[in-house]
Amino acid sequence: MALAPGLDPAAFALGGKVPLRALAPASIEELAAVVKACNEAGEAVVVFGGGTLQGIGFSPARYNIAISTARLDKVLEYEFRDLTISVECGRSVERLNATLAERGQFVPLDAPSPGLSSVGGLLASGWSGPRRATFGRPRDFVIGSTVVLADGTVAKAGGMVVKNVTGYDMSKLWCGSLGTLAVLARANFKTLPLPETTRVALAALPERTRRRAVEHVAALDVEPSVAIALHGFPEAGGRDGQEGRLFLMFEGSHTLVDRATRDLRSAIGAAGVPETTLLDGTAATSAFARLLDAYGARLGERSLTYRSCGLPGEALSRCDALAHAATRHELHAESLLDILGGDAYVRVSTKLTAEFAAAVERLDASLGTSSPTYTIFNAPEMLRDGLKMWGNEMTSPATQRDIKHRFDPKATFAPGRFAGRANCSEGKRA
Amino acid sequence: MSTIARLYEALGSDAVLTAPEDLSVYAYDAYSQERLPLAVVLPRDARDVADVVRIAYECGEPIVPRGAGTGLCGGAVPVEGGIVISFARMNRVLALDARNRRARVQPGVINLELSKAAAPFGLFFGPDPSSQKISTLGGNTGTNAGGPHALSYGSMTNHVLGVEYVRTDGSLSYAALDGAGYDLTGVLVGSEGTLGVITAIDVRLLRLPRSTRVCVAAFGDVEAASAAVSAIVGAGLLPTALEIMDKLIVSAVEAHYHAGYPTDAGAVLLVEIAGYPDDAESGERTIAQIARECGALSWRAAAGAAEREALWASRKGAAGSLGRIAPNYYIQDATVPRTRLPQALQRVDEIARAHKLPVGNVFHAGDGNLHPLLIFDRRERAQVDAVASAGKAILEACIALGGTISGEHGIGYEKRETLPLVFSPDDLAAMARLRDVFDPKRLFNPEKIFPSGAVCGEVRNPAQTQSQRQTLAAGGAWL
Numbered sequence A: 001m002a003l004a005p006g007l008d009p010a011a012f013a014l015g016g017k018v019p020l021r022a023l024a025p026a027s028i029e030e031l032a033a034v035v036k037a038c039n040e041a042g043e044a045v046v047v048f049g050g051g052t053l054q055g056i057g058f059s060p061a062r063y064n065i066a067i068s069t070a071r072l073d074k075v076l077e078y079e080f081r082d083l084t085i086s087v088e089c090g091r092s093v094e095r096l097n098a099t100l101a102e103r104g105q106f107v108p109l110d111a112p113s114p115g116l117s118s119v120g121g122l123l124a125s126g127w128s129g130p131r132r133a134t135f136g137r138p139r140d141f142v143i144g145s146t147v148v149l150a151d152g153t154v155a156k157a158g159g160m161v162v163k164n165v166t167g168y169d170m171s172k173l174w175c176g177s178l179g180t181l182a183v184l185a186r187a188n189f190k191t192l193p194l195p196e197t198t199r200v201a202l203a204a205l206p207e208r209t210r211r212r213a214v215e216h217v218a219a220l221d222v223e224p225s226v227a228i229a230l231h232g233f234p235e236a237g238g239r240d241g242q243e244g245r246l247f248l249m250f251e252g253s254h255t256l257v258d259r260a261t262r263d264l265r266s267a268i269g270a271a272g273v274p275e276t277t278l279l280d281g282t283a284a285t286s287a288f289a290r291l292l293d294a295y296g297a298r299l300g301e302r303s304l305t306y307r308s309c310g311l312p313g314e315a316l317s318r319c320d321a322l323a324h325a326a327t328r329h330e331l332h333a334e335s336l337l338d339i340l341g342g343d344a345y346v347r348v349s350t351k352l353t354a355e356f357a358a359a360v361e362r363l364d365a366s367l368g369t370s371s372p373t374y375t376i377f378n379a380p381e382m383l384r385d386g387l388k389m390w391g392n393e394m395t396s397p398a399t400q401r402d403i404k405h406r407f408d409p410k411a412t413f414a415p416g417r418f419a420g421r422a423n424c425s426e427g428k429r430a
Numbered sequence B: 001m002s003t004i005a006r007l008y009e010a011l012g013s014d015a016v017l018t019a020p021e022d023l024s025v026y027a028y029d030a031y032s033q034e035r036l037p038l039a040v041v042l043p044r045d046a047r048d049v050a051d052v053v054r055i056a057y058e059c060g061e062p063i064v065p066r067g068a069g070t071g072l073c074g075g076a077v078p079v080e081g082g083i084v085i086s087f088a089r090m091n092r093v094l095a096l097d098a099r100n101r102r103a104r105v106q107p108g109v110i111n112l113e114l115s116k117a118a119a120p121f122g123l124f125f126g127p128d129p130s131s132q133k134i135s136t137l138g139g140n141t142g143t144n145a146g147g148p149h150a151l152s153y154g155s156m157t158n159h160v161l162g163v164e165y166v167r168t169d170g171s172l173s174y175a176a177l178d179g180a181g182y183d184l185t186g187v188l189v190g191s192e193g194t195l196g197v198i199t200a201i202d203v204r205l206l207r208l209p210r211s212t213r214v215c216v217a218a219f220g221d222v223e224a225a226s227a228a229v230s231a232i233v234g235a236g237l238l239p240t241a242l243e244i245m246d247k248l249i250v251s252a253v254e255a256h257y258h259a260g261y262p263t264d265a266g267a268v269l270l271v272e273i274a275g276y277p278d279d280a281e282s283g284e285r286t287i288a289q290i291a292r293e294c295g296a297l298s299w300r301a302a303a304g305a306a307e308r309e310a311l312w313a314s315r316k317g318a319a320g321s322l323g324r325i326a327p328n329y330y331i332q333d334a335t336v337p338r339t340r341l342p343q344a345l346q347r348v349d350e351i352a353r354a355h356k357l358p359v360g361n362v363f364h365a366g367d368g369n370l371h372p373l374l375i376f377d378r379r380e381r382a383q384v385d386a387v388a389s390a391g392k393a394i395l396e397a398c399i400a401l402g403g404t405i406s407g408e409h410g411i412g413y414e415k416r417e418t419l420p421l422v423f424s425p426d427d428l429a430a431m432a433r434l435r436d437v438f439d440p441k442r443l444f445n446p447e448k449i450f451p452s453g454a455v456c457g458e459v460r461n462p463a464q465t466q467s468q469r470q471t472l473a474a475g476g477a478w479l
């Protein structure tokens, strides 16, 4: 362990718990040695990438050692003519895509704060952004992985080919496991060629036209790669107040994007949407980056975000139901609705931090079993363990627990992340 | 009460087969023949399946889920006997939600039937294995099937949004991609019936492309055609499909279908460019240009829908049309990085020559997914041995080129002893842990995927082609 230099543990605090030590191994072997030692010593470990998505799930029930993947940031293989790349998981999403951009390629990971977000953290969080309906989820681009299991075993799955059914697709298990089963050390991706051009179209979305505009966008002939109805979220180009914003992005050839723009104008014009602003080139990509950041943005200690997934056709109703429930409990609600993917993100907040806890606890209690399924993230650390972070249902809880137990029998990795205080009565923490 | 009596009681006598002549049909798949099951059941719904699995669990009988039996690695063969669950009666599209581009299907639905059902809504189902006219979505999910369009749309795993499945104790469960917790959907897809029995599948549907072009380029040999594919992909171009057939395959296909492939060429490349009409022409021009630079002797675009369909129908029917020229053949499945295609094809050729076996190639070139077909006569013992040894040599060559031993057909029974060439004992032990969660008693499709003797953590050494040899001699890979 002497090999892995110590970092300031205070920078890795979660849920009021400060780890005893924070380590940053520099190789996969070193990582394996550190994990093995922690596991043997019975020390609970939380793996840290950029920390941008640590706000998913409950805070760890025990927490002794933070392992940062920051030094595991190398590109291991990049055969750009194969459209595949293999990187260490501590590399930031931004640096991954910068390497790819040199060869005119990208992977649509859609990370909020990509400069901080690590590849491993993004995958482990199960994140999927606004382009998943068009391109697929991050997990769909993972063609292979290497992980360190709790006992220090290094295990790989998949490979460096784009089509592979050799053995179980273990990478799927690691993606979305929130660091509770293994540490993602290496990830292999298939990449995509960058589009010739990117254009963002922004339009005002008055309340009365919202439903119609959403239906028109869903039926556009040239599909946008991003189609978001924003309400609030001024940092992403939305507006506070009654009027929403429509955020669309088109990617493809110049000819196609030009036609898409014409079609769009007439389609949403017909839906009663007044005017459209177009952004091209870097203006478009930075507008998109701001939108992604908004997904993960919190307002200090006075906000949290509900994420509700489901059928695109019902997204508006789900979104409104959550927003209205929040308003009933004197919370301010802003929403970000993925028209094609069907995700609704509702950020609820109060003006004053002091009012937040009570209001949100009332809201949380009111969201009974009949409410749509949602998960919570980015809750203030001190509140999160008392809320229904995983909503009302988790599929196959017994199997989930069993998986945790098989891979991490001593509950070394982020114990309690999937089943916190709220679920304690169920018995063993997963 | 005996197992069979309990099955009769639970499902009724018309849903349980036990006569040897009925059972013998289920001792095969498209790879091999093995032994007879104890019984074959034909459940009507998930509850029937759950009953069967519970009975099997209590009686300690293996369960082998079976779709259409077109699998090419022995996945649906009851090597340990037990109960085969056929999904022939669970063949309904349960829901088709055009607005949300989703469908829920029973596992027995034939792949192509789903696309047919979706077509009136302007939708289709992405994965299209060449067997799509007969293979089932349950089997496709079990193997994580690919197909010619995997290049653009991905394999099954990229299209399955959730599965309803029966666990080993007979309880019914549901896994959803969007649900909280671990991605059970992701691991169930491609688990070849070893983790659970799938009783319903939620899939996404895609919008039919607004424009489709299908073009055929002729090349001097298969290495030149594959070099063109490497160059096209290397230039960052991903058309919707890039398929290669060599001369041997083209002549068999043409004799059968007369679709108009050039029979004098050493190999043909089938290129599909589907998407928006705005990009079709420039897309074709760029790809044709690269093909010419790589030595294409001709380039022709199909004139209309009828010709496009004929070209596709004969490509997808390639294996079936071999009957005219091959007494038997053995189809291999391996993937290499796409820049390694020419080398891989060269190695295949060398290996086939060294074993004195004719070889045909018909494959998903854009994905680097090879399908060499080794032609032999199973009545000749020496040829059977040569096929087994050549098959293994091809896999070793692909691994040496940075590839792997199955791109879409699966590991099944056929390749389980080869798996340790790709994965270390630690890698396999991690997979075995997952198996332990879902199937601690090893009743779900035993003797598949994992090397023989592999109990969590211990994995025997590779290089056993004995069982494979027996299978081939017994009439495997018949088609």
Ligand SMILES: Cc1cc2nc3c(=O)[nH]c(=O)nc-3n(C[C@H](O)[C@H](O)[C@H](O)COP(=O)(O)OP(=O)(O)OC[C@H]3O[C@@H](n4cnc5c(N)ncnc54)[C@H](O)[C@@H]3O)c2cc1C
Binding pocket: B029, B030, B064, B065, B066, B067, B068, B069, B070, B071, B072, B074, B075, B076, B087, B107, B128, B129, B130, B131, B134, B135, B136, B137, B138, B139, B140, B141, B142, B143, B144, B145, B146, B147, B148, B192, B193, B194, B196, B197, B198, B199, B319, B320, B408, B409, B412, B445
């Ligand atoms: C001519 C021909 C062309 C082919 N082309 C392609 C191709 O292009 N791409 C490709 O990927 N494959 C191809 N294949 C292989 C084969 O068609 C696929 O593997 C297909 O997915 C098998 O489907 P099936 O219904 O026949 O399943 P089966 O062969 O019956 O079963 C396949 C596996 O799935 C499991 N299984 C079946 N149903 C279930 C269930 N309900 N729950 C859990 N497990 C289940 C079985 O146990 C078995 O392990 C081809 C085969 C042939 C004969």
